[in-house]
Amino acid sequence: MTALPETTEMVDPVPGAAAPHLPQRSQLVQLLTPEGERVEHPDYALEISDEELRDLYRDLVLVRRWDVEATALQRQGELGIWASLLGQEAAQIGAGRAMAPSDMAFPTYREHGVAWTRGVDPLHVISLFRGVDNGGWDPVATGFNLYTVVIGAQCLHATGYAMGLQRDGAETATLAFLGDGATSQGEVNEAMIWAASFSAPVVFFCQNNQYAISVPLERQSRVPLYQRAAGFGFPGVRVDGNDVLAVLAVTRQALQAAREGQGPTFIEAFTYRMGAHTTSDDPTRYRLASELEEWKLRDPIARLKAYLSRQEKADSAFFDSVEREADELAERIRSGTVEMPDPDPAAMFDTVYAEQTPWLAAQRDEFVAYRASFEEAGE
């Protein structure tokens, strides 16, 4: 047996890792520039009324306000943690509003904007981050699955659900949300293989916010993410994730193709997480302030506001009314959070199984009796 050579220094195992990676912004679908100029794209025409534009603006402002309020609530000790969507509002509102009511979304844990478009009460999302439950909404009634915390696991659920839709003959699609880090997960790659093999009506919507907590994209991929789709055998599209109109148009088209039996699409919404990964994170340790400043110039809300104002599609009375509505929403979220009751302790036993086991029922009884013994003792 040959002895291993003794080394004193660790060799960089990734030659060229420090070199500039491939250009990351080619082929970007954009309908609204960061300056608020409306541009056309040959493949993605968008017919949209002024009222619809104003509604999108309202969505963006309200979910940002919800997000800011939730971050404040966490700082004040009312939430255990909060995963901020700051900067990703357009990607989420555009994707959510592209869905038909019967479509089904499979979110990660950051899709508050999509939750909003599905009519999920913000307090039912807040309750998860407060530690009251694992999400209080009805996934079937809202067409919005519960948050999935294990990275990428939901992509397979979306694919399986889509396979069910095929068997039902339903003209419906699923929208699987994932982040840039999730593209490295085996299960995400399996989901794309399955979706392709069965031509399942699922759209993979990847918000590339540039970081998986602290690790930048180049550690996940050597090619732009949307190009991965070609290897699986279906279209990949990169869209400006801070452009709500482009996201809406691209996602709408992909969902329609899926519903019509053309199989999956991979959408890479190129965006930026302007806040921390969660309230427990400190992004100043791994990224430059100048980078954030650069992305602030591409803010998803500012560009739509500029467009609406300049084109006189909305007046100051409208913007004022949205602000007032945001204030009211924030107040409702704040009071609803602090008034939220703790769950019944014995309830943790109740939905482990659809058909309760005698053993767990006995554990529950014992637990209830144990707690009652303190109450009887007046403690």
Place this chain on the structure above:
Amino acid sequence: MSTETLTIGKALNLGLRKAMEDDAKVVLMGEDIGKLGGVFRITDGLQKDFGEARVVDTPLAEAGILGTAVGLAMRGYRPVCEIQFDGFVFPAYNQIVTQVAKMHARSQGRLPMPIVIRIPFGGGIGAVEHHSESPEAYFAHTAGLKVVAVSNPVDAYWGIQQAIAHPDPIVFLEPKRRYWEKAEVDTGATPDPLFASRVVRGGDDVTVLAYGPMVKTALQAAEAVAEEGRSLEVVDLRTVSPLDLEPVFESVRRTGRCVVVHEAPVTLGLGAEIAARVTETCFHSLEAPVLRVGGFDTPYPPSKLEEEYLPDLDRVLDAVDRAMEF
């Protein structure tokens, strides 16, 4: 009434067929389960009769099988997933433990997961690595799952149907080395409940507990000691989670002695849990500590050594002797 002689493998095949006839939402998923009928032929002929939408030859990806099963279950289907061999369940372990097992609780009961995970388990077939394992404790340790281990054609025929009709996810363990064991199956009978243990041989001296492939071994041990004038009460646990131990407690209170047999390593295996519960409940009736006979805390060995590793008649009898002498 119609009674036929069936192997465990054929009983499973007929049980699956019956379940698919009874409920159009039953979908079989797995590797090579279509044209080939599965490597053990358990799904033989089913794709031909029920079509490719209901008997799905999947890509070679176990996490994919279980992950898509979650989505299908959310859509109202009843997926029956075949994992080709016990040692190949681990790529799917994440989906089973973090998703399948927890979805019902996560959703406060809104999303039931009527998924059956069929796994041929255990050793004794002279196979290479990863084809002879007994992973039941991993699943029994996971809240939200139920775990069944059949030992005979009658339970195979009924059990698979009951598992498919059940609203909770079930890991359904099939004793692969016993697939070819035969018995009379009355397909018109009323089956025993799925989550119930069964006394399969009455006795007075020692209570021997087993499930899956070890039930036969335990019965052989009982037969052997009968010639020496000792009588063993053999209990087929049938369900590993939830454990049905009332008949066990009743038995141990009479015999005062208890031996648990399984192929899985003894450390933190089912025997450890059973020993604890028997001790907690029958402490004053016990004449000897609860003894465990199982695999060693080694990786499952190369097949030339598996007869040394697996509990056999002699190791069960050795434990019976120690229990009697205590």
